[in-house]
Amino acid sequence: MTKPKRLPLPKRFNVAMTEKAYARLRGLNGQWHLGNNYLLTVLLENLDEIADGPALERAFERFIAEYGAPSGEIGMK
Structure with a gap:
């Protein structure tokens, strides 16, 4: 029996x-029994396949309206 392939994921950043x-x-x-790194x-x-583009845009706009853009870079679309 062969083992399933593992996708190597280099560490990129910590998430809050x-x-x-x-x-x-x-x-x-x-x-799904996948680790957080694989789920993300x-x-x-x-994302383009599973999210409605206009709805996603509205979600980001609501977030920025309420909390601002922490990176200071608004409108990176």
Whole structure:
């Protein structure tokens, strides 16, 4: 029996997130049994396929309106 391939993921950054976001990530982990790094990779690599573009844009606009753009770079679309 052959082992499944492992996708090598180099460490890029530490992540800080809200409790709500982390709870969603833990829920996905419980469903798919993948580590946080793989879950985020799947979500981000497939974002155009799984997210409605205008809805995603509105979500970012709401976030920036409420919290600002912490990096100081607004409108990086």
